[in-house]
Each structure stands twice: as C-alpha cells, then as structure tokens.
Amino acid sequence: MLDVRNLHKQFGKNPALEEVSFQVGEGQVYGLLGHNGAGKSTTLGIILGMVEPDKGEATIDGVSVQKSRSTALRNVGAIFESPCFYEYLSGWENLRILSNYSGPFDKKATEEVVGKVGLTDRIGSKVTTYSHGMRQRLALAQSLLPMPKVLLLDEPTDGLDPEGIKWFRDFILGLRKELGMTVVFNSHQLSEVEQMCDRIAILKEGKRVFEGKVSSVAGDERIYEVDMDPWEEGMHFLELQGCRVIREGRISIPPKADPAILVAALVGIRVRVSAFSPMRRSLEDLYLEITK
Structure with a gap:
C-alpha cells in the first residue's frame, strides 16, 4: 500500500x-x-x-x-x-x-x-x-x-x-x-x-x-536484569564469560551459560548479587541499543 x-x-x-x-x-x-x-x-x-x-x-x-x-x-x-x-x-x-x-x-x-x-x-x-x-x-x-x-x-x-x-x-x-x-x-x-x-x-x-x-524484537537473546555491587567488577567477570552489557542493569548471556553458576561465581569473587532475573527483550531495549 x-x-x-x-x-x-x-x-x-x-x-x-x-x-x-x-x-x-x-x-x-x-x-x-x-x-x-x-x-x-x-x-x-x-x-x-x-x-x-x-x-x-x-x-x-x-x-x-x-x-x-x-x-x-x-x-x-x-x-x-x-x-x-x-x-x-x-x-x-x-x-x-x-x-x-x-x-x-x-x-x-x-x-x-x-x-x-x-x-x-x-x-x-x-x-x-x-x-x-x-x-x-x-x-x-x-x-x-x-x-x-x-x-x-x-x-x-x-x-x-x-x-x-x-x-x-x-x-x-x-x-x-x-x-x-x-x-x-x-x-x-x-x-x-x-x-x-x-x-x-x-x-x-x-x-x-x-x-x-x-x-x-525479542529474538533468541537471553536477557537478564542484574543488580550487583560493585557493578564494574562483576561486569568485568561476566564479560570474560561471554556476557554483554545492554545497558546498566541489563545484560545478555551466552546461549549455553548457566545463570546459577554465574551467580555462584560472582559471589565467590565477593560481588554482592541482589538480582539476576530473566527478562523479555523489549522494544525499548532495542531502541536504546540502536540510538545510543
């Protein structure tokens, strides 16, 4: 049309x-x-x-x-x-x-x-x-x-x-x-x-x-909402495991990664994890990724 x-x-x-x-x-x-x-x-x-x-x-x-x-x-x-x-x-x-x-x-x-x-x-x-x-x-x-x-x-x-x-x-x-x-x-x-x-x-x-x-928009990417302290130290470790920052507080993890193992490893390096929850990727996520 x-x-x-x-x-x-x-x-x-x-x-x-x-x-x-x-x-x-x-x-x-x-x-x-x-x-x-x-x-x-x-x-x-x-x-x-x-x-x-x-x-x-x-x-x-x-x-x-x-x-x-x-x-x-x-x-x-x-x-x-x-x-x-x-x-x-x-x-x-x-x-x-x-x-x-x-x-x-x-x-x-x-x-x-x-x-x-x-x-x-x-x-x-x-x-x-x-x-x-x-x-x-x-x-x-x-x-x-x-x-x-x-x-x-x-x-x-x-x-x-x-x-x-x-x-x-x-x-x-x-x-x-x-x-x-x-x-x-x-x-x-x-x-x-x-x-x-x-x-x-x-x-x-x-x-x-x-x-x-x-x-x-949701795609196959595994998106998690994460709250941890200190953020920089925890994110440095997660990036070494193949994770990717979408924006602060929200990350993408590899297809075969086990969230429980990631959380246990973060705690092991003395990063306090308050939240590590699966999220559906939204249009807002895509929009912010592209425009920023």
Missing part, C-alpha cells in the same frame, strides 16, 4: 534523510521511531507531498506522490504536526469547512465519524473550549473524512494522558480490524508502538538503522 524508496533530503549542509526505504502492506499498522531530528516528520512530509525530496520517491497504492500528488493522496487521511482549527467556531463547523476544501461535505458520514471518535456530545461546542485530548479527537475525525485507505499520523498521542493513549490505541486497532485500514505513525511512546504495530522502522540521524517485525 505504501512504498518509500531511497528518500534523500538535505536542509542546508545537514542531511535530514539519507537513502531511507521501507514498505507498508495493506492493513498493517507501521511505526516510525527515532529521536527528535531523526527524520520522522520529514519522511511523513514527503509521503504527504508537503516536502519535496532531493532524491527518491513515495508511492501510495501504486501511485507516485511526487508525480501525481492529488491522485496518490485521494485515499489518504493525515494529522501532520500540530492540527489547527478555527477556535471561535464549533467542532462541527470546523469539520464542515475543512471537508469542503477537498470535496463536498457529507453530513451522514461526518456524524458517523464524530460518533466513532467520541465527540458527539461536544461537537457543537466552540473549539476554544476543547481540552487537548478533544482537539486530538477532532483532528482524528478530520483525517477520517472521507474514510481513507491510509492514515498518516504525526505524534498523535503527544500530550495525552494514559487514558487518552489507551483510547487511541484501541481506536487505531479497531480501524484496522473493522476496515482493514493501513496506518503509519511516529511516536515516542515505545510501549504503545510495541502493542500496536506490526512492523517498525527506527531512524537515526536521517538513516534507517532498523526495520522489521515487532514480534521479532
């Missing part, structure tokens, strides 16, 4: 993207991860035709955004950067005006979308009275008119409370289940990305440094 190939973009002397490629299948939920300035928003901007790449191309359902933007984006909805509304108008009036920019206003479809995002009771209120979470829901409603095949979201959970984040997660997974919608979004909420996404790409300084299934 979405094919991004060899994107390169330079602002001044600094490259924002360097040969970034990835593909998103129909009905997938795909996450873009990376630190601030890694190139996530630039990538979405190119997909939406709002940023012109120096090299490369993005195609949606086989149509090039760079060659035929209006056709390519016909079935795309998006929240890009901070959504803006007419503060002195109601949520309903905003949706009516903004919908008319791209086509005729459909009252019935709008009512259905407003109900989906849970704004029916407040859609007649002025936007100036909306909370941040309500504004995000209104932006989501706008992006779903008309109901697109592809939804592109730029930091959609930024600033939301835990309840709002959970609502968003359930909503997006519901869109995929009910409508087969393809969703691409970037986020700093790693736990949410891990729960929602089928595949992810991690960008670092404009380069794609990882791409793959979220289910493959």
Whole structure:
C-alpha cells in the first residue's frame, strides 16, 4: 500500500534523510521511531507531498506522490504536526469547512465519524473550549473524512494522558480490524508502538538503522536484569564469560551459560548479587541499543 524508496533530503549542509526505504502492506499498522531530528516528520512530509525530496520517491497504492500528488493522496487521511482549527467556531463547523476544501461535505458520514471518535456530545461546542485530548479527537475525525485507505499520523498521542493513549490505541486497532485500514505513525511512546504495530522502522540521524517485525524484537537473546555491587567488577567477570552489557542493569548471556553458576561465581569473587532475573527483550531495549 505504501512504498518509500531511497528518500534523500538535505536542509542546508545537514542531511535530514539519507537513502531511507521501507514498505507498508495493506492493513498493517507501521511505526516510525527515532529521536527528535531523526527524520520522522520529514519522511511523513514527503509521503504527504508537503516536502519535496532531493532524491527518491513515495508511492501510495501504486501511485507516485511526487508525480501525481492529488491522485496518490485521494485515499489518504493525515494529522501532520500540530492540527489547527478555527477556535471561535464549533467542532462541527470546523469539520464542515475543512471537508469542503477537498470535496463536498457529507453530513451522514461526518456524524458517523464524530460518533466513532467520541465527540458527539461536544461537537457543537466552540473549539476554544476543547481540552487537548478533544482537539486530538477532532483532528482524528478530520483525517477520517472521507474514510481513507491510509492514515498518516504525526505524534498523535503527544500530550495525552494514559487514558487518552489507551483510547487511541484501541481506536487505531479497531480501524484496522473493522476496515482493514493501513496506518503509519511516529511516536515516542515505545510501549504503545510495541502493542500496536506490526512492523517498525527506527531512524537515526536521517538513516534507517532498523526495520522489521515487532514480534521479532525479542529474538533468541537471553536477557537478564542484574543488580550487583560493585557493578564494574562483576561486569568485568561476566564479560570474560561471554556476557554483554545492554545497558546498566541489563545484560545478555551466552546461549549455553548457566545463570546459577554465574551467580555462584560472582559471589565467590565477593560481588554482592541482589538480582539476576530473566527478562523479555523489549522494544525499548532495542531502541536504546540502536540510538545510543
């Protein structure tokens, strides 16, 4: 459904993207991860035709955004950067005006979308009275008119409370289940990305440094959470046994290593071991390994 190939973009002397490629299948939920300035928003901007790449191309359902933007984006909805509304108008009036920019206003479809995002009771209120979470829901409603095949979201959970984040997660997974919608979004909420996404790409300084299934993140590596004192002395011994530091407090041990023997050996060299527990490798572990 979405094919991004060899994107390169330079602002001044600094490259924002360097040969970034990835593909998103129909009905997938795909996450873009990376630190601030890694190139996530630039990538979405190119997909939406709002940023012109120096090299490369993005195609949606086989149509090039760079060659035929209006056709390519016909079935795309998006929240890009901070959504803006007419503060002195109601949520309903905003949706009516903004919908008319791209086509005729459909009252019935709008009512259905407003109900989906849970704004029916407040859609007649002025936007100036909306909370941040309500504004995000209104932006989501706008992006779903008309109901697109592809939804592109730029930091959609930024600033939301835990309840709002959970609502968003359930909503997006519901869109995929009910409508087969393809969703691409970037986020700093790693736990949410891990729960929602089928595949992810991690960008670092404009380069794609990882791409793959979220289910493959755990891998076969044996990860242990370790608390010992002194840490440096204990870790020096463990590294001699083939162990590897992921970050302080978390290590990887070799496939054939026996944790009980390692703990006994640490105690034998007078390292106090308070914890040595098996852990599932998380997306956070992978992300920190790659970005640091």
